[in-house]
Amino acid sequence: MLELFNEKKDFFNLKELEKMAPKEKGIVAQSVKDVVQSLVDDGLVDTDKIGTSVYFWAFPSKAINSKKSSVKELEAKLEVTKTKQDSVKQSLLKANCGREDTEERRSVLAQLEAVKKNEETLKAELKRYRDQDPSVIESLKKDVAVSRDAVNRWTDNIFAIKSFCKNKFFVEESVLNKQFGIDEEMDYIE
Secondary structure, eight states, X not given: OHHHHHHHOSOEXXXXXXXXXXXXXXXXXXXXXXXXXXXXXXXXXXXXXXXXXXXXXOOHHHHHHHHHHHHHHHHHHXXXXXXXXXXXXXXXXXXXXXXXXXXXXXXXHHHHHHHHHHHHHHHHHHHHTGGGOHHHHHHHHHHHHHHHHHHHHXXXXXXXXXXXXXXXXXXXHHHHHHHHTOOTTOOOOO
16 A cells, blocks of 8 residues: 555545555455555554545655664664663673682682571571560560450450340340350450
């Protein structure tokens, strides 16, 4: 379809294209509109509405100019990439400088490895003694206090419901306890 525009170097409306494209380029008439629209979306064909008609055109010089500009963009990106590559190479050379394999470096690396292993064993030992840590014990005490308050609140709620049921429905407390599985000795926690 683009070849048709480039060969004719003219503008056309959709009806003209639907007549011309099947004859000259062998494009199915029903798909001409979709093909033209995809070319417009890709920026290869220009379109404009004049009055009630919509016209389409494409000139070879536009395609050449767009290709030239895309080549310039790609060349600029290539130049930036080459500059980045050179800077990375330079930083790699700087990073490797001073890391030559010497006896002193090997001994320092061995010491570093030993210190790391010692750190791991100390961390493991610290985990074993974690339950005797004063901050952990204090946190557990706070958790116990919160839990005790929650248990007493629910106990109070159960007593309130039992009292309501006894007064409203005239049911004995022992029957309520048996029906709902409430322990007879349930009481507040101190």
